[in-house]
Amino acid sequence: MVERLLNAALNIVRQHGSDLFIDTSRPYAYTIVMEYEGKKIFLKIARDANDVPSSAIRDMKLLSEFLNAPALFVVSSTDNEVLEEGVVYRRDSMNFVSLATLAKALRGELPKFYQSRSKRYVTVDGKALRERRESLGLSLSALSQMLSISRETLYRYEREEYPMPERVAVELFKRFSDDVAKKINIFNTTRASKIDKASRAIDINKYRLEQSHPNGIIYSDKPLFLVKDPEKKEKTRLLAEIFSVEVVEE
Structure with missing residues (x-):
């Protein structure tokens, strides 16, 4: 199911921009970094919004803020109910949309309805x-x-x-x-809350990532990626090249 969604998402991405990075190492959600109108955007592809652990959402918020890159989850359903076209589902301050809503947004047709819980x-x-x-x-x-x-x-x-x-x-x-009604710009950068940052703080301006490449991120004047797991080095270096950041090995 997730593989079919990934392929459909890639078709949409390539119609409007280009894919720079693909990662399928997490079974619950695959990752694409796309370039669109000069922006680099994280897309996480999952079957259902509830399949995505809170730790992955927190990772995305930290990466989005420190890399100044929009982050968005693309799903088929929420609570096993189809996520309708033109509706943005919000969970933990992160936006989830359907493939159809993503395609329309990339054509400039931004959604106006958002769903929080069941309303x-x-x-x-x-x-x-x-x-x-x-x-x-x-x-x-x-x-x-x-x-x-x-x-x-x-x-x-x-x-x-x-x-x-x-x-x-x-x-x-x-x-x-x-x-x-105001349009919802799903391509805005997401910011991590104080709670998000406090829960992941390793040191001053140094944060742990749990479900991502890299293992962590440092931010002062500019972001730096931290990597210590050998299996994450290759993907981390590729991601670092895309976002023009340095990698620090621990």
């Missing part, structure tokens, strides 16, 4: 929503009644205080267009 949301462009509402001569009260929500709730959406649930968004899009 879906959009982030409203408050200014665009307010301007569209006012251009149609609709008051907050009038539009809120159309959407079956309170005036206060609609006011908070326009102030972008919290995300809009899928049910309300679908009704809103029927009356306006989906231009009032």
Whole structure:
């Protein structure tokens, strides 16, 4: 299953950019580094989002931040339910998308819905929503009644205080267009949290990686890869060449 996903992902990658690195050493998820519009992007290919251990997600966040490289998981399902096109599933602050969503995003069609646990949301462009509402001569009260929500709730959406649930968004899009929802740039760099860094800290600015090539990463003025396992040296050096970083053997 993962091999079929990998081959399908590579076909998509090669239509829009190039693959620079492929690693199939982890059975739960394969790794691609692709180049797209001048960016180097990590793609982790897995069958289901829950097949990916939290340690692998933490590795990706550290690599993404310190290499300034976007990281993204491409999966078929979440909790064994098909991940629909145009929906971004979020787990531990990392984005998971389907092959179809990846293909559309590489064509410039970014998704707008995201899923957290079992619920879906959009982030409203408050200014665009307010301007569209006012251009149609609709008051907050009038539009809120159309959407079956309170005036206060609609006011908070326009102030972008919290995300809009899928049910309300679908009704809103029927009356306006989906231009009032913000696009999700799945190619943004992911940042590791303080907890992520603290859990992997070996020394000052030195972090352990558990599910990746290399074994660790140092970051001060520039990143350095750490490698100590002989079986990881070849892939680590290839990855270092791609990202123009030095390798330190321990």
